[in-house]
Structures are given as structure tokens and as C-alpha cells.
Amino acid sequence: MAALIGKVRQTTWLLPHVLKGSLQCLPRVNKNMGMDLYHRNTTVTSRTITLTVRDQSSSKVKTPDSKKIAGKSYSKKKKKKSSSANNKETQSTVTSKKHTNDMESKSITDDLKATKKYSTESQNSSLSNTEPHTLKVWVLDGQGRWVRRSVQSSSFDEASTNIGKDFLTNRKQIWSIPDVYRSKEVQTFISEARCSVLIHCYPDTCYHLIAICERLGTVSRAVIVNRKTVLVTYEDENDVTRMTTEVNNDSGTFNMMQLEKRVFKVTQKTLRKATNQEPKCQNVNVLSQTNLYDKIKNKKLGDQMRVLGDRGGTISDRQRVWFFITQCIQDIVDITHPDHQVLPFGSIVNGFATENSDLDIVVMKEGYNKKDDGIKLLMKIQTALKRLHSYKNIAPILNARIPIIKFQHPVTGVHGDISYGNNTGITASIYLNAISRFSPSVVPFILTVKLWATHYMGWFPQKFVFTALALFYLQQCKVIPPIGGLQIELEPSLGSRKWECDVEVSPEDLLYGYFKFYEQFDFHHNEICLETGTIIPKRGYFDNKIVNPFTNGEISSYEDIICRLNEDSISGIQSSVKESLRILTNLPDSFILGNRRNL
Incomplete structure (x- = not known):
């Protein structure tokens, strides 16, 4: 007990030094995924901490008498030195070394109750009087020029609380997309x-x-x-x-x-x-194997990007090889689980495939995708692959968030992953395939960003993050709609509403605007929302989260987070973006050619 009291006192002593460099804006997520911003004014003395909270609906500062504060004055009371001092009035603020443990615990408990009460009342308060701040972003104007505009934080709050809810319920803002797995090409x-x-x-x-x-x-x-x-x-x-x-x-x-x-x-x-x-x-x-370098040398940046995008349309024979290997895995699964289906997903079917793309395969059963049973099935597949001479370098990764079996098919030169019950991958492939057809500039732009991520961001493990950032930027340019506005069409209907992109923008302009946009983006206070296509306040105190828009889960679910960007990752990404923007500005034609080893 003495050791525990010592740790509490040590933590209390260090609290002023921790809060000395605290953030000025701390967000909290409510049930509607709306953001209530607590603007805190922190006054730090050597041993006294006073936290005051500014109410969002008024400019007045709440006092302890109102019982609607998120923080209160933490005071240290002197220890009783003698029985004659019992009748003296306790001082409100003294040094922390002389504060009793009982009073400290009671103070913290009262503070938590006051915080909870204030949080409940603040959810119902109006956001119209929120103190605004501006974010400088690069957007495409009506004349096709990139201009820098200021967007106020109050619009972010409105987007996070209203747009997402109204957007999904208003049928006039829903666009139908075809199921690529039902298309004639895939069949x-x-x-x-x-x-x-x-x-x-x-x-x-x-x-x-x-x-x-x-x-x-x-x-x-x-x-x-x-x-x-x-x-x-x-x-x-x-x-x-x-x-x-x-x-x-x-x-x-x-x-x-x-x-x-x-x-x-x-x-x-x-x-x-x-x-x-x-x-x-x-x-x-x-x-x-296409020698891409010979095709793009002596060309302008825009022509290089179009050649890179056209390469995805000349791989139909390679797709036949990928689907054949998928069928071979289906034959193995049919031996013990004939009621399961094996399907490819990822770049093989989403329209962004290249000659060097990996083969992503999912084993699934409709309405039954338990992770434990999936691991057992993957272990059986692993045993079967090791007995065959056509597969090499078989490596199971069963402790991952999504268990997979990695393999290599040396005869065809294909590298692949086998997962179980990855419904999100199937859904994402359907959505991305539809997105790839919305504008001729989408595929060249996305493939160039993926090539850039391979060359400049080799230290970052999750390359799909930059594809997600590219999709969000396309939403800002009105090239593609918000992901939440797309609905998979099971059967063709004459009354279905299709997305029509009326913005004509070249791939090279998209690439320049992409780097310019994220060079100025405030990752410390804001996040991207692919579901609604809007910028929202940061959800949480520390990491910047990129949420997977192709799932129906809550943000608290670990599987629904594409990536969590910490301070070091954000700094590294924006440094690479800044350097890439410098190259793109001074020597645009060498931006892709300088990456010859990855072509």
C-alpha cells in the first residue's frame, strides 16, 4: 500500500510537467460520431494546476459553482500537524507534498463526475457558436485551376454530425454500382x-x-x-x-x-x-513482361502516367493465369470443404492491376466466417500446398489480424496470399472497380501514387494508406463520390442512378494537387472521412485514424481501422510529400523515370 501511495504521489507531482505541453484542442467522439471540441485554457504553476473549460455555446468560462466544468482546481491541503489546528480553515491551494491521499481521491472522483455530467450536456448543445479556426487546403476551382482556400472548423463539425447521417438516408444521393463478380468479364x-x-x-x-x-x-x-x-x-x-x-x-x-x-x-x-x-x-x-521504361522515356509526365494506366488494360492473359491458380486452390478446398468458395480480390479484379501485382485469394462460406474454423482450414491448405511440387515458399501468418497463407507459384512467377472470410476485401474490390471507371484519369493517377509509395515510402508498411488518401483527394475534386453514397446493384435496373463525373482534370494535375493538398493538411487536428468525403475533427487524443469505409463496423473495432498514424509517421509522410512536390515542380518529367528500378 505504501508503494502504491508513493506512485500516486509521484504521478501527481509529474502531472504539471506533462500538461505543460498539452494540446489546445482535445476531441471526443459521441454516439453520432460528431465531435465536441473542448477548448481548454491551462494555467500551470510549480505545484498548482488550474483547468478551465470554455463552453461551446457561449464565450463564458464555467465556474466551479455551475457544476458543468470538465476540469476544476486541484488543491492540496496541509497535513494536520497538531490537534489545535483542526479548527483552522483548510486552504484551497497548497503544495502537493502536503496533500492527503483521502482528499486527493475525493477531488479526482468529483472531477470525473463533473466531467461526465458536462459531457452529457455538451452532446445536446448547439455547435453553431463553436469558435472557428481555418484550414488551408488546395482545391480545384470551376476553371480547372488549383487554388488555396480556407475552410472553417465549424463546417467540419457540421459535416461530421449531419452530412454523414443525412447523406446515407437521402436516396437522392445514392448511386448504383455494378457487382464486378457478376460481370461478364469475371464470369x-x-x-x-x-x-x-x-x-x-x-x-x-x-x-x-x-x-x-x-x-x-x-x-x-x-x-x-x-x-x-x-x-x-x-x-x-x-x-x-x-x-x-x-x-x-x-x-x-x-x-x-x-x-x-x-x-x-x-x-x-x-x-x-x-x-x-x-x-x-x-x-x-x-x-x-513489358519494358515500361522504354515506353515512357522521352515523354512528358502526363503521357507517362497514361502509359502507366494503359498497362492495366493489357493484362487480360495474365488475369487468366491468376484465375487459373485460384481455381487450383478451389480444387484443394473442395476435397475437405466442398461448400466453401474461393475467389480472388484486390488489384486482380478492382481495375488497378499491373503485371507485378500479387494474387489475393479469399476462402469463404456464405453466412459462416468464424476465425477459429478459418485458421483450421488454412492449416489444411498449408499442408496440401507443401505436398505439391507446384508451390514454394509457403509461409503461414496465422496470428495476424487477418490470418493468411503466403505462397509462391514458381512456374508462373505468381506470388499470392490466401485468407479466410475476408468479406471486406470482396466489398472493397467491387467499390474500387466501379471507382476505376468513373474517370479516365483515375487509374493513371492511382497507379502513379502506388508507384510513388513503393519508391519513396518503402519504410512505411501499409501502402494502401496512400491509396486511401488518393481516393479522398479525388472526392475533394468531385471526380468520385463519397463511398457512403455508392450502393452495390445486384440486378441491373433501368431506374438506378449512376455517378457521372463532370470534372475534366488531367492525371498530372491530380498528382500535383495530391501532394499540395497533403503538404498543407493538418493531421494533428483533422482526419479524412471516406464515408462522407469530408474533413472531420480528429477522433481521439493521439493517433490519426484512417477508417475503412468498406465495412459496417464501429470505429472502436480494430478491424475497421486501415491505419493509425502517430506523430513520427505523420512527420515522415509530410516530409516525403514535400520532397516529392519539389521534384514535381522543378523536374516533372523525371518524377517517374527517376524510379526506374521499380518500373
Whole structure:
């Protein structure tokens, strides 16, 4: 007990020094996610602390008599030295060393009660008389120029309390978006994956192998992944079953061995001599790595960004490889859990994929996504992958917020992650795919920001943060709507309302405005809200939180936070933004070319 009292006294003694550099604005979150700002005037003496709170609805300072204060004078009473001093009046403020523990505890308890009472009453108070402060931001005016404007804090409060609520309830501000997983393109990739086989062969024998595969059925498409690997797609899924039967019966038609349900390997070098026929299929493509540097050199920044964005539209054959590997994982899951579905998500389907994108896969069952059962299933998948020769570098990360299994497919050069029950990833892919189609400048801008984050922000682990910041900036430019205003359309409807972007802005202007906007952004007092597309006061005392807009959870849930930015992270990000802005201003054409190693 003596040690505990000593710690309390030590903490009380250090309190004035801690509050000496305290913030001037401390926010608190109410149930409606609105912000009540407590403007505190702190007077610190050597051993006396006096906290006064300014009421938001008036300029008067509350006194202790009103019982509506968030802080009160902490006074230290002298110890009783003799029985004759009992009748003396206790002084209101004395040194902390002479303050009794009982009076100190009673003072703190009364203070907490007064704070709670004031907080309850302040939630119902009007915010119209809140003392405003301004934030300088860069916005796009009606003539397409970047101008710096001042926005008052009172508008932030109104946005955080009213806009979000009214925005989601007003049906006139809801825009329908299609479900990319129901689109014809994705459904075609899924059906083609079920009718495909991947064959390992000897160098420069892929065309002869395609001709041999045509003996079993009609080949609709073939993708030569590399010199020793070919992806053959039949018109009928039964041809895949027939090929498996021929290989296992050792009929002599195929000199192959089966590695997986849809993966085979040539076992003899006499394949070229087995046939001299050329394949009848005319739809044979070669998967090649694009040399982006040669395409963008000697070009202006805007043209470089457009080339970077156009690269995402030329990866359809690589998408077929990604969907085929997803189907292979589905075959493994079907052995023990046939009621589960395996789907790709992330950049593979959201419209922001590049040739070097990783494959994100989710295993899910509708209405049943328990984390514990998901870990058990992931462990079974891990065991199955280790028994197969097609997968390498299998690394389980089961203690993460979202458990995953990392793997590598050396034959195709694909790196991937397998998770369980990640419904948020599916939802985010649907929303981002729709966002990528709102304006021709969106994809080049986002891909350039992702490339910048890889080059300049290599020390920061969560790269999606900068994509979220880019999406919020697009909302400020009215290029895309708030995320809360988008609604997934299950079935096409003639009466559905679509978002139409009427702002014409080039990718290079977006990139410049992006850095200019966040160079001036006050992360210490404000946060971004992708749900409503507005700037809101900081939710909390310490870290700046970026909330995932694709979930339906509360802000208190750890899974709904994309990232928490502390003081060091904010300082590092704004320093990199400032340096990038300097390069973009002085040598704009070298902004992407200077990052040649990541192209």
C-alpha cells in the first residue's frame, strides 16, 4: 500500500510537467460520431494546476459553482500537524507534498463526475457558436485551376454530425454500382479457368504441345506463360476430365504425369518428334513482361502516367493465369470443404492491376466466417500446398489480424496470399472497380501514387494508406463520390442512378494537387472521412485514424481501422510529400523515370 501511495504521489507531482505541453484542442467522439471540441485554457504553476473549460455555446468560462466544468482546481491541503489546528480553515491551494491521499481521491472522483455530467450536456448543445479556426487546403476551382482556400472548423463539425447521417438516408444521393463478380468479364475468366490445364514442358515445345492437346477436344485459347509452360483452355470442361483419364491410363497418347487436378508435366524429351503438326487454334498469345521504361522515356509526365494506366488494360492473359491458380486452390478446398468458395480480390479484379501485382485469394462460406474454423482450414491448405511440387515458399501468418497463407507459384512467377472470410476485401474490390471507371484519369493517377509509395515510402508498411488518401483527394475534386453514397446493384435496373463525373482534370494535375493538398493538411487536428468525403475533427487524443469505409463496423473495432498514424509517421509522410512536390515542380518529367528500378 505504501508503494502504491508513493506512485500516486509521484504521478501527481509529474502531472504539471506533462500538461505543460498539452494540446489546445482535445476531441471526443459521441454516439453520432460528431465531435465536441473542448477548448481548454491551462494555467500551470510549480505545484498548482488550474483547468478551465470554455463552453461551446457561449464565450463564458464555467465556474466551479455551475457544476458543468470538465476540469476544476486541484488543491492540496496541509497535513494536520497538531490537534489545535483542526479548527483552522483548510486552504484551497497548497503544495502537493502536503496533500492527503483521502482528499486527493475525493477531488479526482468529483472531477470525473463533473466531467461526465458536462459531457452529457455538451452532446445536446448547439455547435453553431463553436469558435472557428481555418484550414488551408488546395482545391480545384470551376476553371480547372488549383487554388488555396480556407475552410472553417465549424463546417467540419457540421459535416461530421449531419452530412454523414443525412447523406446515407437521402436516396437522392445514392448511386448504383455494378457487382464486378457478376460481370461478364469475371464470369468468363472463372469459366475458362475450369476448362484449362497448365502443362510444364521442355523449352520451345509449347506449340507442339498445343497440337497434341487438340487430339482430346477443341482448344479455344492458349497462353504461353514462358518457354516451358503453356496454359491450354478447352471449350468444354469434360475435355479436362478426358485428359486426366488418358494420362492416368498410360495409353501412350501423352507422355506426361499429373501433378495436380489441372497441372501436368511432360516426362519425355521426344515430344517434338511426336508430332510435326502446328496447332489449329489461332488464339495463341505469348505472355511477356513489358519494358515500361522504354515506353515512357522521352515523354512528358502526363503521357507517362497514361502509359502507366494503359498497362492495366493489357493484362487480360495474365488475369487468366491468376484465375487459373485460384481455381487450383478451389480444387484443394473442395476435397475437405466442398461448400466453401474461393475467389480472388484486390488489384486482380478492382481495375488497378499491373503485371507485378500479387494474387489475393479469399476462402469463404456464405453466412459462416468464424476465425477459429478459418485458421483450421488454412492449416489444411498449408499442408496440401507443401505436398505439391507446384508451390514454394509457403509461409503461414496465422496470428495476424487477418490470418493468411503466403505462397509462391514458381512456374508462373505468381506470388499470392490466401485468407479466410475476408468479406471486406470482396466489398472493397467491387467499390474500387466501379471507382476505376468513373474517370479516365483515375487509374493513371492511382497507379502513379502506388508507384510513388513503393519508391519513396518503402519504410512505411501499409501502402494502401496512400491509396486511401488518393481516393479522398479525388472526392475533394468531385471526380468520385463519397463511398457512403455508392450502393452495390445486384440486378441491373433501368431506374438506378449512376455517378457521372463532370470534372475534366488531367492525371498530372491530380498528382500535383495530391501532394499540395497533403503538404498543407493538418493531421494533428483533422482526419479524412471516406464515408462522407469530408474533413472531420480528429477522433481521439493521439493517433490519426484512417477508417475503412468498406465495412459496417464501429470505429472502436480494430478491424475497421486501415491505419493509425502517430506523430513520427505523420512527420515522415509530410516530409516525403514535400520532397516529392519539389521534384514535381522543378523536374516533372523525371518524377517517374527517376524510379526506374521499380518500373
